[in-house]
Amino acid sequence: MRNIKDIRFDIDKVDEKLIKLLEKRFDLSKEVSLYKKENNKPIFDKERENEILKNLEKENKKYGPYFREIYKTIMEQSKNLQKKCERYGLLGKKLGHSFSKIIHEKIGNYTYEYFEKDEDELSDFFQKRDFKAINVTIPYKNDVIKYLDVISDKAEKIGAVNTIVNIEGKLYGYNTDYEGFLYNLKKHKIDINGKKVLILGKGATSNTVKVVLEDLGAKKIVRLSRRFKPFFKDVSNYIDYQIIINTTPVGMFPNNEKKLSDINIDDFKNLEAFVDCIYNPFMTNLSIDSKIKGITFATGLDMLIAQGVRAAEYFLGKKIDDKKICQIRSSIFKEQMNIALIGMPGSGKTSIANILSKKLDREFIDIDCEFEKKYGNIEDFFKRYGEDEFRIKESEILKEYGKKVGLVIACGGGVIKKEINYYYLKQNSFIVNIKRDLDKLAIEGRPLSLEKRIEDLYKERKDLYEKFEDVSVENIDINDCSDEIIRIFYENISY
Incomplete structure (x- = not known):
């Protein structure tokens, strides 16, 4: 009989060969995963796995059941490896507002995760390197640089990274915000050359914006800040500037109603364009102010999508046509932008909104119903507290639902009487004015409609409805409407 030392020596030799074979097998598993991803095939094939396990027992009578258990483990670890190699996502501190997952899962055949991390968790996150590629958002675009092995020239010049790719354990950093912002300017035909440009904010995004503006030949660039000179309060020194770009998070979800108190679009008499880097909500108060003034404006969504597509090119190692940006934008608006209905009392808003919610598979919110859930019958509330108090409560409800997306909203007939309601609606909504012949309006149980002649009420509100509306539609038949x-x-949103 052989001694135990010789037997263990032979086992070690066999184990060495097994380990090398397993390494080769895992490398091949990664190749298979890449092929399937590029050819839009499912990563895991349960039928094939079952067939392999069945044949193992059938062809190996002596150790078949043991081989089966070993192979089940090998297959499971291969899947874990593929998952690890294929992890994509977004790194940030708070990501509840982000559209990045929606965007990336429309770009490629990969799952996109959110990695919410506090500052003290970053070191461990990058030490593990448990991802194939990630995007980086505020407040970590500067902080991540120290964890990278290689950084692109553009990202180094800007001093910020928003895209990181893990290539065989080495981390490569890029800045695709540059391309995203540049795309946004070109799409909206905003000419920077020779212009005076005011940047609001001095964070990582403002660094990117500043480099783009310099490359495009801006005549003068000034950045205002809350903490560093020149301050926002010094804005009066720059009211002759022609372009304003907001890189601050002021007005971003969930604080949509916030506004930079020192910045008033009306003060800029030479203003040609306003560009926002915020994408949630779709339009901030400053964007809405620019729209009202008839000034060219660009919101942050186009920048976000464009930088996401450029980042995906690094993720996947292939070029993606710019048409994809337009397709994703249209798709997001179709899925996420609210449809808000305004119009005279009894014009059919609630009935039409109900039909729309079913046809579009969206949640339906009736502002009057939401009011009654909180405060009771509207007619009784009017009698007890008056119209002014009703309008205040109505605005509070609009403020709550205006922040949400993917809704059909039916508004009360007098919602247009408070200017702030336009901002609450317009931030995420396509606003439709429902028109109907006055003699066909259903006015029973509507306080103001009972107090005033319907013709007088319409005359009083007609201009306000038109001021709020994106479009108007006649209601002759609710289904046709x-x-x-x-x-x-x-x-209107497919552009």
């Missing part, structure tokens, strides 16, 4: 709204909605 809802179909027309859907057609116009898709037509």
Whole structure:
């Protein structure tokens, strides 16, 4: 009989060969995963796995059951390896507002995760390197640089990284915000050359914006800040500037109603364009102010999508056509932008909104119903507290639901009487004015409609409805009207 030392020596030799074979097998598993991803095939094939395990027992009578258990473990670890190699996502501190997952899962056949980390968790996160590629958002675009092995020239010049790719354990950093912001300017035909440009904010995004503006030949660039000179309060020194770019998070979800108190679009008499880097909500108060003034404006969504597509090119190692940016933008608006209905009392807003919610598979919110859930019958509330108090409460409800997306909202007839309600609605909504012949309005149980002649009420509100609306649609038949709204909605957001 052989001694135990010789037997263990032979086992060690066999184990060495097994380990090398397992390394080769895992390398091949990664190749298979890459092939399937590029050819839009499912990563895991349960039928094939079952067939291999069945054949193991059938062809190996002596140790078949043991081989089966070993192979089940090998297959499970191969899947874990593939998952690890294919992890994509976004690194940030608070990511509840982000659209990045929606965007990336429309770009490629990969799952996109959110990695919410505090500052003291970053070191461990990067030490593990448990991802294939990630995006980075505020407040870590500067902080991540020290963890990288290689940084692109552009990212180094800007001093910020928003895209990191893990290539065989080495971390490569890039800045695709540059391309995203540049795309946004070009799409909205905003000419920077020779212009005076005011940047609001001095964070990582403002660094990117500043480099783009310099490359485009801006005549003068000034950044205002809350903490560093020149301050926001010094804005009066720059009211002759022609372009304003907001890189601050002021007005971003969930604090949509916030506004930079020192910045008033009306003060800038030479203003040609306003560019926002915020994308949630779709329009901030400053964007809405620019729209009202008839000034060219660009919101942050185009920048976000464009930088995401450029980042995905690094993720996947291939070029993606710019048409994809437009397709994703249209898709997001179709899925996420609210449809808000305004119009005279009894014009059919609630009935039409109900039909729209079913046809579009969206949640339906009736502002009057939400009011009654909180405060009781509207007619009784009017009698007890008066219209002014009703309008205050109505605005509070609009403020709450205006922040949300993917809704159909039916508004009360007098919602247009408070200017702030336009901001609450317009930030995330396509606003449709429902028109109906006055003699066909259903006015029973509507306080103001009972107090005033309907003609006088309409005369009082007509201009306000037109001021709020994106479009108006006649309600002759509620089904035809809802179909027309859907057609116009898709037509207006597909650009």
